[in-house]
Amino acid sequence: MAAEPVVLLRRPVTQVPGASVALLPELIGLVYEGLNETIPWFGLAERLRHALAARNVTVTLHHSDDRPSDVQVMSVEPHDDTDWLLAERIYRERFTHIELLDPESVLPGDILVFGPRDVEPDCADFMRSFEVASCLRTCFAEPGGMRCWVDVVRGHKAPEQGFSSSDVELIRNLLSHLFRALGLYARLQRQEAERSIYEGCLDHxxxxxxxxxxxxxxxxxxxxxxxxxxxxxxxxxxxxxxxxxxxxxxxxxxxxxxxxxxxxxxxxxxxxxxxxxxxxxxxxxxxxxxxxxxxxxxxxxxxxxxxxxxxxxxxxxxxxQPVPRGFPAELIAQLLDLTRQEARLSALLACGQTISEAAGEMGIAVTAARNYSKNIYAKLGIKGQTDLVRILCKSFALLR
CATH class of the missing domain: 3.30.450.20 (PAS domain)
Structure with a gap:
């Protein structure tokens, strides 16, 4: 169970009486409904954007240094032509040394509020160029190690550029549900991965x-x-x-x-x-x-x-055909310790061809094919083609 969220406010919040109590049940429902959405938690991101008068709400499902962009679910204002992926790429290239902008520095349960006045001048100019007035960021996680982030971005046109105490309280009340939902999401994803693996085996x-x-x-x-x-x-x-x-x-x-x-x-x-x-x-x-x-x-x-x-x-x-001809001969050769020609002949014989037919397809003399077959049977300790078919049938699942 997640610890009580810690609120780290880098900007003072406006005191607004009466937190968004009426909105909370709807958002909690969207947290759990998001598990079944084609784009997980898009409905939550959309509703949060409207509720918090934001330009952009992003749920980041994965941060990775080896990707040009993160795995993100994003809700933006209609007709917003801002290239938010470009904005992310720039800040990751130039500003992640600033602890405030490094998502990894936000611990699960933390809530961070910050804006251009809280960062160095170059970064502040970068935020203003994208008309970012204030940001709210939080992190949630599950026991298996998956961590996610929610980022809420307000622009200068928002009625209230900063975030109020009721805004923060709303996010704080959602966090415990985000923790639980992410645990369910991770379990579902693992089960889906297992299903895909087993289905692939059956297809093979x-x-x-x-x-x-x-x-x-x-x-x-x-x-x-x-x-x-x-x-x-x-x-x-x-x-x-x-x-x-x-x-x-x-x-x-x-x-x-x-x-x-x-x-x-x-x-x-x-x-x-x-x-x-x-x-x-x-x-x-x-x-x-x-x-x-x-x-x-x-x-x-x-x-x-x-x-x-x-x-x-x-x-x-x-x-x-236990071994389709499209399989590289190297796989059979590696598995059974055969030469390439012996492996090619093995595949053809296992598909039901005679020595003469296999020799013709390989472009070699029948006598050469017979010599190869004798070498195969001797190496595998078997008596003939029937045993070879049996071995390759048992090996079929490995020759992919």
Missing amino acids: LVLGCLLLDGEGRLLCVNRAARAIIGKHPGIELSHGRMQLQDRATQRALDAAIASAIAARAWEGAAYRGELVRLQAQDGVLLGMLAAPAPLLDYYQGRHVPSVIIYLSELTENQAM
Whole structure:
């Protein structure tokens, strides 16, 4: 839990009776709603800009020395053509030696108020060139180490150029909620990163996954599934569902989905799902498995993940190739301690080619290819092509 915020006022604030009590609940709501926004906390930045009569309110999610600009969510006045990214770049190049302007010097919970009169002359001229009259800055953090900043900039046209005690009190009352919300945001981002990693693994294995809710409607579809569906006529994603042109197969799939939804309620029941086969219009055989999604504590309802459909091409050549030819031979050579030519031959043999076909594609004599194959089998301690296919199938996930 964050400590009580420390207010470091570099400029005196005007005493205004009656802090913005009525506005606080709305802002607190925007703090937590910001977790679900496409641009996190943009709604909060917008509302703060209006409430505090500011030219600019920026939520900085990440400061980095190796980036030309920070990761920022910014709300500015309509028709404001100020290049705020340029302003940031200039101050980082010329003025971060001033402790007051270094975001890293603001500890989580601090509130800083300052203006041109609080900095050295060159910096003051810089602030005035961007018509900056007064700034308020605060910092909040989460246990994992992520730190964020809120900057409120007022211009000379503001009714009150400085910040009042009620303005500071409003920010102070928001800070505890910003701390909590950032912890939730960091956890969600970590989970999203894990999901992307696992989805990438499934895509690499050419395994399509479709996640459905309790009404059988699509929640998400991985890239592999979209690629498979996009290639074959007679199957498409439409109106939030998987649609099959073959009516008999559609009925079988719908029944399998309904069974998976029903089975999900049998907590602890051993139900692996139902298999459905589809002969696509291009002749390719597709296999589908509709299985119940795991039950999650404290997360139930009609629109939670309820069914997983695994989708795979069974007779397509691409799906049968454990090592696509696009993989550099160096990867196979490095993993199995083979020469480049031996690695190329291994990939071709694992894809089902004969020695003669592989030799022709490599542009070498059949006798040379046979010698390479003997070297491969001897190095790997295997008997023949079947064992080689087995090894490369097991190595597929590593050859990316």
